[in-house]
Amino acid sequence: MNAATHDARDGAPQKRPAFPFAALIGQPALQQALLLAAIDPGIGGVLVSGPRGTAKSTAARALAELLPEGQLVNLPLGASEDRLIGTLDIETVLRDGSVRFSPGLLAKAHRGVLYVDEVNLLPDALVDALLDAAASGVNTVERDGVSHSHEASFVLIGTMNPEEGELRPQLIDRFGLMVELQNCFEPRVREQIVKARLAFDLDAAGFRAAYAQEQARYVERIHAAREALPQLSFDDAVHAHVSALCIDAAVDGLRADLVMLRAARALAAFELADAVTPQHVERVADAVLMHRRRERGASSASSARDSETESSRESQRGSTAHSPSSSSSPSPDEAARGEGDWGYLPPQPATTTHVKGVIPLNVKKR
Structure with missing residues (x-):
């Protein structure tokens, strides 16, 4: 077969x-x-x-x-x-x-x-x-x-x-x-x-x-490439190019860098090249980054917004702590926003009045 x-x-x-x-x-x-x-x-x-x-x-x-x-x-x-x-x-x-x-x-x-x-x-x-x-x-x-x-x-x-x-x-x-x-x-x-x-x-x-x-x-080239892998190394230009591509893609961690280097080396070995070059890196970059690429600008903007929001909250908490009324209970509006001294919501009076002769909704009178 x-x-x-x-x-x-x-x-x-x-x-x-x-x-x-x-x-x-x-x-x-x-x-x-x-x-x-x-x-x-x-x-x-x-x-x-x-x-x-x-x-x-x-x-x-x-x-x-x-x-x-x-x-x-x-x-x-x-x-x-x-x-x-x-x-x-x-x-x-x-x-x-x-x-x-x-x-x-x-x-x-x-x-x-x-x-x-x-x-x-x-x-x-x-x-x-x-x-x-x-x-x-x-x-x-x-x-x-x-x-x-x-x-x-x-x-x-x-x-x-x-x-x-x-x-x-x-x-x-x-x-x-x-x-x-x-x-x-x-x-x-x-x-x-x-x-x-x-x-x-x-x-x-x-x-x-x-x-x-x-x-x-194909069988011969795969076998020869496996044999050639240990003889191929990466110079500083290759490392620099890999780093630049991964930084530009805003990837998490360093796994992308390592995989890209190994993939570029495998491609160089398959083509019986004497060394790994930035061109080999370019040709494998899409497959390495496709599922790892992030929008760096969007991430930075989001981080900036979070930082501004947190700074604003800290500023509000600080001004409240130093205000003359800081020892009193926060207002309901402040408490609802979590911006009072302890995020504490004071109890509010609530009364219940029983009215005779009133039939609750959804209850049929027999």
Whole structure:
């Protein structure tokens, strides 16, 4: 058979031909992001956002075929945490003193692709575990003071349809790269995509044979790029350019800087360049900043407004404290605004008068 994938329901191997990575049409940004993550899985995976029918799962399967074990593991939406990270048999530890570990999907995805469709619908705890393993290359399972760790170096590909909800900002930031796919409204490109798909469905073996040489070159280049990564370093010009781009995007923290450097290095390695250059940085910047970019001006304006408001309140509190009437209770208006001495609202007299012969509303007289 041509390519090994895994069934989305139970992770069991299912043989079926994969659409060649080299035959993908109209998706250069997605192809580049996937290749960079394949060269350096420590980038932290790729989040692919787009409407239905934009070849998100097709691209994931195509990439898996280029990796050492050609393995794609799907994480189903209903998977438990134990199904993902694996389980420890505590009874065996207590009885024999040995650790008995049952591997989960993270172990099966080692050196392959872990594909998560509709990642935005997963529980946050599962997404956290996925992203931790994708960034570190190690999965650790702990139960009752007993732990077991194993290698889990895989390319994480998460896809989502923005119409079905977004990921929390704290989680989306931890994906290394992001690509937003759009519906194609260019007639010639649509025709090319449809013709390629029909040809593949009609004769998968023949279609794949036509791209065999290009596929082999991709495999060789990924392998060579992985070997070249340790030899590539970053000079001050590259560091300065990365910093400038991240500052201009008003990103939170330093994760964007680190990911951008790793992505630029992976691109340089893929192209067999002698050094990482600012041009490599420019070409990966969009995928790094797309889900991290903030409006710096808006944030600054908001901070300024908050500062002015707080200063105004402090000034009002200070003037009240030094006024001759500061020892008396604040007025109801001041208390309602929380601007009195202690934000205290004095009791207000309220009387109740019982009137005979009056029937309350909504109560029928019998």
